[in-house]
Amino acid sequence: MCVAFALVAVTACRQDMQDQPRYKPLAASDFFKDGASARPLVADTVARGQARLDSLLYTGKVDGVVVDQFPFPVTQAVLDRGQERFDIFCSPCHGPLGDGDGMVVRRGFRRPPSYHIDRLRDAPVGHFFDVMTNGFGAMQDYRAQVPVRDRWAIAAYIRALQLSQHATMADVPPAGRATLGRPASSGQESQR
Amino acid sequence: MSQIFTKNANTLARASLVAVVLAGGVFGWLIVAVPRSDYITRVDVPRPQPVPFSHKHHAGGMGIDCRYCHTTVETSGFANIPPTKTCMNCHSQLFTNAALLEPVRASFRNDTPLAWTRVHDLPDFVYFDHSIHVSKGVGCATCHGRVDQMPLMYKENTLQMEWCINCHRHPEEFLRPRDQVFNMQYQPPANQIELGRRLVKEYNVAGVQQITSCSTCHR
Numbered sequence: 117m118c119v120a121f122a123l124v125a126v127t128a129c130r131q132d133m134q135d136q137p138r139y140k141p142l143a144a145s146d147f148f149k150d151g152a153s154a155r156p157l158v159a160d161t162v163a164r165g166q167a168r169l170d171s172l173l174y175t176g177k178v179d180g181v182v183v184d185q186f187p188f189p190v191t192q193a194v195l196d197r198g199q200e201r202f203d204i205f206c207s208p209c210h211g212p213l214g215d216g217d218g219m220v221v222r223r224g225f226r227r228p229p230s231y232h233i234d235r236l237r238d239a240p241v242g243h244f245f246d247v248m249t250n251g252f253g254a255m256q257d258y259r260a261q262v263p264v265r266d267r268w269a270i271a272a273y274i275r276a277l278q279l280s281q282h283a284t285m286a287d288v289p290p291a292g293r294a295t296l297g298r299p300a301s302s303g304q305e306s307q308r
Numbered sequence: 309m310s311q312i313f314t315k316n317a318n319t320l321a322r323a324s325l326v327a328v329v330l331a332g333g334v335f336g337w338l339i340v341a342v343p344r345s346d347y348i349t350r351v352d353v354p355r356p357q358p359v360p361f362s363h364k365h366h367a368g369g370m371g372i373d374c375r376y377c378h379t380t381v382e383t384s385g386f387a388n389i390p391p392t393k394t395c396m397n398c399h400s401q402l403f404t405n406a407a408l409l410e411p412v413r414a415s416f417r418n419d420t421p422l423a424w425t426r427v428h429d430l431p432d433f434v435y436f437d438h439s440i441h442v443s444k445g446v447g448c449a450t451c452h453g454r455v456d457q458m459p460l461m462y463k464e465n466t467l468q469m470e471w472c473i474n475c476h477r478h479p480e481e482f483l484r485p486r487d488q489v490f491n492m493q494y495q496p497p498a499n500q501i502e503l504g505r506r507l508v509k510e511y512n513v514a515g516v517q518q519i520t521s522c523s524t525c526h527r
Contacts, residue, residue, distance in 0.1 A: 140386075
C-alpha cells in the first residue's frame with residue numbers, strides 16, 4: 117500500500133516538460149523591464165519588403181488629397197469580405213445597415229452619424245479609409261484591428277450600403293419590379 | 309519455540325487476499341479518475357482576473373463577434389488576447405467612472421499591459437493551432453462551450469489528449485459549415501453524420517491516420 121501511495125504521490129510532479137523555457141505569445145517575462153516577453157519594434161523600423169510606398173493603398177491620399185478611387189478592383193469577393201468585416205468591427209456601433217443604431221450605441225455610446233446623410237454619401241471613399249485608419253472624433257482608430265486591404269473592402273461595402281438605402285424603382289431590373297412590396301419577398305434592403 | 313502463525317492467521321491471510329484485490333481496484337480507479345477529476349483539470353473553475361471581464365455581456369448581450377477582440381484566430385495558431393486599446397474603443401466613453409474598470413484605464417494611461425490569467429493552457433510539449441480548426445469548420449463553441457453565457461471565463465473541456473483524439477478520430481461528428489463557426493447558438497442538425505461526412509470531403513479534411521499520429525501534436 118505504501119508503495120502504491122508513493123506512486124500516486126510521485127506522478128506528475130516534475131513539470132519540466134509542461135513548462136519549457138520558452139514563451140508562448142504574449143506571455144509575461146521578468147527579464148525585461150516592462151514585464152513583457154514580446155519586444156516592441158524600434159521606432160521607424162521598416163521590415164524588408166514592407167516599405168509603405170504606395171500612398172494610395174496605405175493612406176487613402178495622393179499628394180495629401182483624399183482620393184475617390186480604390187487601389188484595387190472591387191469584385192464580388194471584395195464586397196463579401198467587406199460585409200463580413202463590417203459586421204464584425206463596425207456594426208456594434210453603426211448598426212448592420214450603417215444608420216448609427218448599433219447595440220453599443222443603445223447602451224449609451226455617442227451616436228455616430230448615419231452613413232445615409234448627404235454629407236457622407238458625397239464623401240470620397242478615401243475619407244472612410246482615413247476614418248478607419250486614424251479615427252474620427254469620439255471614434256477610435258481601427259488600424260491595429262483591421263488590416264489595410266480589409267479596410268478598403270469595408271469602404272467598398274459602405275458604398276454598397278449607401279446605394280442600397282437610396283435605391284429607386286428605376287434601379288430594379290424590370291423583371292424584378294413586380295415582386296417588390298409583396299409580403300415575404302427578399303426585398304428587405306429596399307424597404308428601409 | 310512458539311508457533312509463528314497462530315490459528316487466526318488463516319483468516320488474516322484470506323482477508324488480505326480480498327484486501328489486495330480491493331486495493332488494486334481502488335488504486336486503478338484512482339489512476340483513472342484522479343487525472344480526469346475537475347480538481348486536476350480545473351474544468352468549470354473561473355480564474356481570478358484583474359478585471360471581471362464578462363463574455364456574457366460583451367459577446368452574448370451585445371453580440372460582439374469573437375473576432376473583434378480575438379483578431380488572429382482565423383489566421384494564426386494564437387487566437388490573440390485584445391490589447392487595452394481595444395477595450396478603450398468603447399470604454400473611453402462607457403463606464404468612465406466605474407471603479408471596476410480602473411485597472412483598464414491605468415493600463416492605458418501608463419502603457420502597461422493588463423496581466424490576464426490564462427484559463428486554457430496546454431503543456432508546452434503539445435502543438436495546437438486555431439487557424440486550421442476554424443478553417444475546417446470546428447466551431448468555437450465545440451471546444452470552448454457557450455462562451456456567450458459565461459460571466460467569467462472558465463474551461464468547458466479538459467483539453468486532455470483523450471479529448472483531442474476523440475474528435476480527430478471522428479471529425480464528422482463535430483464539423484459544421486464554415487459560416488457557422490462563430491455562431492454560438494448553432495445546433496447540430498439531426499443528420500449531423502451525413503453533413504459531417506460531406507464537409508469532411510468538401511473541406512479536404514486530412515485523413516484520420518494523419519491527424520491521430522503522434523507527431524501531429526507532439527512535434
